[in-house]
Amino acid sequence: MMEYKIKGKCFYCSKPTGYLVGVSKAGWKKRIDISGETCLEHVTDALNKIGTLSFGTIYWPAVANHDGALLYHSFQADKRKLSYVSGWNEYLNQSQRT
Secondary structure (H helix, E strand, O other): OOOOOOOOEOOOOOOEOOEEEEEEEOOOOOOOEEEEEEOHHHHHHHHHHHHHHHOOOOEEEEEEOOOOOEEEEHHHHHHOOOOHHHHHHHHHHHHHHO
16 A cells, blocks of 8 residues: 555545545555545545546556555456446445444
């Protein structure tokens, strides 16, 4: 993971953050290059923005927690023909059940 200084405020609304967003290669199981941070309400906005910027490259939008642990990698969603956001919503639903 690249060095990123956590600011603690969402890029979109200045609420406290819980997630780091960035890009990751398909084969990276734990690494994410952080580009910003967001609160839960705006993870989908960040995924769409990063997805637009990384479209056509070898990088995929990804989400990590503040410790840098990779939580969601959109490559897996894309393989199943899901959008970045649909994959994230599926991840949230599964994580709430456990």
